[in-house]
Amino acid sequence: MLLIAGKMTFDPAHTDALREAAATAMAATLQEDGCQEYNLAISCGDEGTLRIFEIWDSADHLAAHLETPHMAEYRAAMANFGISGRELTRYEVSDSQPL
DSSP states (O other), X not given: OEEEXXXXXXXGGGHHHHHXXXXXXXXXXXXXXXXXXXXXXXXXXXXXXXXXXXXXXXXXXXXXXXXSHHHHHHHHHHTTTTOOEEEEEEEEOSOOOOO
């Protein structure tokens, strides 16, 4: 299992448009094979920050996701939002259990 977690910083003037693009990408991604969770959330406490959290069954599922048409559309839209930073980390998880 893979976890992807991180953030992107963007020009807060584009919050509404980014929220719309993120919602479209999330809806499509959640239908993909191997996607357990896909959350894009604009931070409540840090204006201009998009929080990212994903859970994938495998690296192959993640790789397929990155090649989908809806991700190409999402990347094209993101080019318009004044992205100024991107910090994402990939974690490989061998076990999990409820806390």
